[in-house]
Amino acid sequence: MRATIFTILTALIIVSPLHAQSATLDRAARHTVIESVLKAIAAGYVYSGNAPDIAREIHQHEEGGAYDTASSKEFARRLTKDLQSAAHDLHFEIDYSSDALPQEPTASSAPTPTREERFDAGRDDNYGFRKIEILKGNVGYVAFDNFYRAEAIGETLAAAMDFVANTDALILDLRNNDGGRADAVALVVSYFVEGNPQELVGIYWKPLAKTVESFTSPSIRGRKYLDRNVYLLTSKDTVSAAEAFCYNMKNLKLATQVGEVTAGAANPGSMKRIDDHFSLFLPTGRAVDPATGKNWEGTGINADVAVSAADSLGKAHILALKAIQEKADANKRQRLEEIVRKLGEKN
Numbered sequence: 001m002r003a004t005i006f007t008i009l010t011a012l013i014i015v016s017p018l019h020a021q022s023a024t025l026d027r028a029a030r031h032t033v034i035e036s037v038l039k040a041i042a043a044g045y046v047y048s049g050n051a052p053d054i055a056r057e058i059h060q061h062e063e064g065g066a067y068d069t070a071s072s073k074e075f076a077r078r079l080t081k082d083l084q085s086a087a088h089d090l091h092f093e094i095d096y097s098s099d100a101l102p103q104e105p106t107a108s109s110a111p112t113p114t115r116e117e118r119f120d121a122g123r124d125d126n127y128g129f130r131k132i133e134i135l136k137g138n139v140g141y142v143a144f145d146n147f148y149r150a151e152a153i154g155e156t157l158a159a160a161m162d163f164v165a166n167t168d169a170l171i172l173d174l175r176n177n178d179g180g181r182a183d184a185v186a187l188v189v190s191y192f193v194e195g196n197p198q199e200l201v202g203i204y205w206k207p208l209a210k211t212v213e214s215f216t217s218p219s220i221r222g223r224k225y226l227d228r229n230v231y232l233l234t235s236k237d238t239v240s241a242a243e244a245f246c247y248n249m250k251n252l253k254l255a256t257q258v259g260e261v262t263a264g265a266a267n268p269g270s271m272k273r274i275d276d277h278f279s280l281f282l283p284t285g286r287a288v289d290p291a292t293g294k295n296w297e298g299t300g301i302n303a304d305v306a307v308s309a310a311d312s313l314g315k316a317h318i319l320a321l322k323a324i325q326e327k328a329d330a331n332k333r334q335r336l337e338e339i340v341r342k343l344g345e346k347n
Helices: 027-044 048-063 072-087 115-120 123-128 150-163 182-190 241-251 309-325 330-346
Strands: 093-096 129-135 139-144 169-173 199-205 210-215 229-234 256-259 269-273 278-283 285-288
Touching: 027 048, 027 072, 027 278, 048 072, 072 093, 123 129, 123 150, 129 150, 139 150, 139 309, 150 182, 169 309, 182 199, 182 210, 182 241, 199 241, 229 241, 229 309, 256 309, 309 330
Parallel strands: 139 169, 169 229, 229 256
Antiparallel strands: 093 278, 129 139, 199 210, 199 285, 269 278
């Protein structure tokens, strides 16, 4: 699943069905899909000025036969890869459905989700929280895979943070986190910030022609986690809102990133229906650092301690224990040294 980092927009592109249910498209049908996709990019992409260059490169692939003989699903995969390469934007994605996609409602007819419906989105996934435990040496560990809507995750997040509140250090595992919403990012960062609200990465939305700012919240449900070391585990699959979280935590000097450079996807957007079987994830916004105006698109966020994703948990655990040792009494230091020694043998 490719999640957006922030609020999903609902602008729609609805084109008449172009092809039958068959698994393979003919050249004319492929061309019509490509042109519809390129038209959507020219109209709504946050960097729409790059649309002619993107179109030129996609047409070169098309004319060179890059999509010939491909099944519909493979065509979607190849077009996704080529769009990402042409735009240098990992948020682009073409999805293919063998079942006919429903006609999406217009903005005026779309029903407003109820509070219960908003909360249900993510409930079956425990709002992204996958594992919570206390590691040896009193180090907290929280693994979560998504940033669902802030109002929905509040209770679960508070329970997770209360569980690790008495630990001496904390590891947050974002290695499989595929992003989500800006309001959730701000809420989680709020647990580590003391004092006045802090401004975080905002989002410039092309349809709104303005930047939506983001701030930490002065009021949270659970106990804050302050004055202790926090470690963020990352991989090349840490993407979108998860990257925004890392970016904010590091900017505020609240955490140490351990693992791999992140994916480098900083342009949020929404899914748009192209026809009965194809849809496009179109980036319509870009993350904006309030201090520099920059973001991590295409580059990712470098780890402070670079190790493989597979080794990052063991490495962060040892780093946490060594930091705890520095403030511990003699007896506790000795116990921690033994744990570090055993962990070192395993890693």
